[in-house]
Amino acid sequence: MKILIAGLGSIGRRHLRNLLALGEGDILLYRTGHSIPPEDEFADFPVETDLEVALARQPEAVIISNPTSLHMDVAIPAAQAGCHILLEKPIAATLDRVDELQRAVVESGVRVLVGFQFRFHPTLQRLKQLLNRGAIGRPLSVRAHWGEYLPGWHPWEDYRQGYSARADLGGGVVLTLCHPLDYLCWLLGEVTSLYAFTGRLGELDLEVEDTAEIGLRFASGALGSLHLDYHQRPADHHLEIVATQGSLRWDNSDGSLRLFQAERGEWQEYHPPQGFERNDMFLAQMHHFLSVARGEQTPDCTLRDGIRALRLALAAHESDKTGRVINLERVAIT
Numbered sequence: 001m002k003i004l005i006a007g008l009g010s011i012g013r014r015h016l017r018n019l020l021a022l023g024e025g026d027i028l029l030y031r032t033g034h035s036i037p038p039e040d041e042f043a044d045f046p047v048e049t050d051l052e053v054a055l056a057r058q059p060e061a062v063i064i065s066n067p068t069s070l071h072m073d074v075a076i077p078a079a080q081a082g083c084h085i086l087l088e089k090p091i092a093a094t095l096d097r098v099d100e101l102q103r104a105v106v107e108s109g110v111r112v113l114v115g116f117q118f119r120f121h122p123t124l125q126r127l128k129q130l131l132n133r134g135a136i137g138r139p140l141s142v143r144a145h146w147g148e149y150l151p152g153w154h155p156w157e158d159y160r161q162g163y164s165a166r167a168d169l170g171g172g173v174v175l176t177l178c179h180p181l182d183y184l185c186w187l188l189g190e191v192t193s194l195y196a197f198t199g200r201l202g203e204l205d206l207e208v209e210d211t212a213e214i215g216l217r218f219a220s221g222a223l224g225s226l227h228l229d230y231h232q233r234p235a236d237h238h239l240e241i242v243a244t245q246g247s248l249r250w251d252n253s254d255g256s257l258r259l260f261q262a263e264r265g266e267w268q269e270y271h272p273p274q275g276f277e278r279n280d281m282f283l284a285q286m287h288h289f290l291s292v293a294r295g296e297q298t299p300d301c302t303l304r305d306g307i308r309a310l311r312l313a314l315a316a317h318e319s320d321k322t323g324r325v326i327n328l329e330r331v332a333i334t
Contacts, residue, residue, distance in 0.1 A: 001024065001026060001060050001061060001290070001293060001294070002026045002027075002028065002057070002058065002059045002060055002061075003019060003024060003026065003027050003028070003059055003060070003061045003062070003063065004027075004028045004029075004030055004054055004055070004057075004059035004061070004062045004063070004078075004083070005019075005027065005028070005029050005030065005062075005063045005065065006030040006051070006054075006062060006063065006064050006065065006066050006074045006078075007030075007064065007065035007066030007067070007070075007074075007088075008029060008031055008042070008065075009065065009066075009067075009163075010154060011065045011088060011115075012063070012065035012066075014279070014282055015063050015065060015086070015282070015286065016029075016045075018279070018282055018283050018286045019286060021283065022283070022286060022287060022290065024290070027045050028045065028046050028047075028048065028054060028057055028059055029042055029045050029046065029047045029048070030047075030048050030049075030051055030054040030074070031047055031048075031049055032049065032066070051073075051074060051077060052077070055077060055078065055081045055083070058081075059083055060083065060084065060293060061083055061084045061085070061086070061289070061290075061293040062074070062075075062078040062083040062084070062085050062086070063085075063086045063088075063289075064078070064085060064086065064087045064088055065088045065115075067163040067169040067170060068088075068090055068092065068093045068163060068169060068170025068171070068175060069092070069093040069163075069168060069169050069170035070169075071087060071088070071091060071092050071093075072092050072096075072097040072098070072100070072101060075087055075091075075101050076097065076100055076101050076104050079101060079104035079105050079108055079110050079112075080104045080107075080108060081108075082108050082109075082110060083110060084110050084111045084112070084289075084292060084293040085110060085111075085112045085113070086112075086113050086115060086285075086286075086289045087112055087113070087114050087115060087303070087306065088114075088115040089114055089115050089116050089178060089179070089182070089306065089309065090170070090175050090178050090306070090309060090310050090313060091114060091303070091306040091307065091309075091310055092170070092310060093169075093170030093175065094314070095307075095310065095311070095314065098307060098310070101303070102303065105303060111292050111293070111295075111298070111299055112299060112302065112303040112306075113285075113288065113289045113292050113299040113300070113301060113302075114182075114299075114301045114302065114303060114305055114306035114309075115285065115301075116179055116182040116183065116301050116305070116306075116309070117179075117281040117282050117284075117285045118179050118182070118183050118281065119182070119183065119186060119285075119300055119301050120280075120281045120282075120284040120285045120288070120300075121252075121255065121272075121281050122255070122272045122273060122276065123250060123255050123256065123257040123270055123271070123272055124183065124187075124250060124257075126257055126270050127187065127239075127241075127248055127250055127257055128186065128187055130248065130259060131187060131188075131241070131248070134245075135245075135246070135259065135261060136241070136243035136244070136245050136246035136247060136248060136259070136260075136261060137243045137244035137245030137246065138220075138243055138244045138245075139188055139220065139222045139241050139242070139243045140222055140223070140242050140243055140244060141222060141223045141224065141241070141242045142184060142187075142188060142216075142222060142223075142224040142225075142239070142240070142241045142242075143224070143225050143226075143239070143240045144180040144184060144224070144225070144226045144227070144238075144239045144240075145226075145227045145236060145237065145238055145239075146177050146179070146180060146227070146228050146229075146236070146237040147227065147228070147229040147230075147231060147232025147235065147236050147237075148177075148229075148230070148232060148235040148236075148237070149230065149231060149232060149233045149235065150164060150165065150204060150206075150210070150230035150231075151204070152233070152235075159204075160204075160205060160206070163176075164176040164230075165204075165206050165207070165208060166207065166208070167207050167208050171208045172198075172208035172209045173198075173208070173209055173210055173211065173212055173228045173229060173230050174196075174198060174209060174212050174214075174228060174313045174316050174317060175313050177228045178309050178310075178312075178313050180226050180228075180239075181226070181309045181312045181313055182301070182305060182306075182308075182309040183239075184216065184224060184226070185305070185308060185309070185312075186301075186305070187241075188218050188220065188222055188224070188241075189218055189219050189220050190218065190219040190308075190328075191216050191217065191218055191219070191224075191312060191328055192217050192218065192219050192327065192328055193216075193217045193325050193326065193327050193328060194214060194215065194216055194217070194312060194315045194316060194319060194325070194326050194328065195214070195215045195319045195324070195325045195326065196212060196213065196214040196215070196315075196316035196317070196319040196320050197212070197213045197320055198211065198212040198213075198316065198317065198320040199211055199212075199320075201231075202229075202230065202231045204230060204231075206230070209320075210229060210230040210231065211228070211229045211230070211231070212226075212227070212228045212229070212316060212320075213225070213226075213227055214226040214227075214228075214316050235253070236253070237251075237252035237253070238250060238251045238252060238253075245261060245262045245263070246259065246260045246261040246262050247259075247260045248260075254271075255271060255272040255276060256269060256270070256271055257269070257270040257271075258270075288300060311328065312328070315328060
């Protein structure tokens with residue numbers, strides 16, 4: 001299968017390495033030259049600097065890993081060209097051209113997988129299974145927390161120049177760390193209303209928000225809260241769900257999941273497979289995408305899911321700006 005990678009920042013390079021690890025070698029690269037990654041990584045692959053020329057080489061699949069604000073510039077032509085798509089999260093910085101992508105996807109019949117890799121975390125998958133079988137009864141509330149020091153993400157480069165720190169590239173903590181906005185819906189269902197406070201509270205010299213507090217009401221009646229920040233040291237990413245018959249606690253630092261069932265009166269622990277590491281999520285995601293592109297599976301995280309997460313992120317910005325609770329209609333996608 002011929003695969004085009006559009007965008008060779010850190011996530012694009014990770015996807016390249018994982019494709020090679022999975023035995024894929026027919027890889028084409030599309031670069032604009034705005035990033036300057038190590039050239040030796042690309043020595044064995046053809047490179048195009050014009051998207052039209054790259055798509056004319058008829059890739060069957062396209063991985064879109066360029067900055068968020070530029071996603072639609074690649075995704076729409078790729079879909080029109082009949083390419084299956086792995087679209088990094090968030091799918092865009094605004095909803096302005098998302099309907100155009102939807103039309104192109106429907107008209108061409110291509111499949112889109114959105115890159116929320118936490119759906120491939122083994123203990124989050126176990127957590128979902130426990131919820132689905134009613135192991136702790138009916139969820140009442142959920143709290144998710146993700147704080148991580150932005151300058152430590154890529155210490156070899158100026159964090160102020162990365163997309164996470166730049167408004168023009170679709171940065172800010174709400175869009176950049178939007179994974180919980182996806183997995184909370186994946187676990188608990190649709191969000192019907194949202195409020196948020198955001199701000200530039202730290203000393204990172206950013207033009208985007210570095211901290212956010214978001215409140216959520218789910219269609220099920222459950223309530224939720226989400227904290228995001230670019231400051232916390234050490235990093236902390238965890239999730240807690242309180243239900244009528246117990247609780248679940250997940251910790252990203254070691255991948256552990258703890259289950260408390262009231263009828264048992266004690267904690268049970270689950271752990272990832274021995275040797276599990278962060279890249280295993282991306283490998284599992286890529287393996288799934290290759291199956292999706294071959295028509296063997298349907299996407300586990302659809303374009304509809306990606307739009308939903310983006311709408312929630314944008315609603316958080318709207319709520320902070322207006323001081324209002326934002327009521328959300330269900331996303332309708334053809």
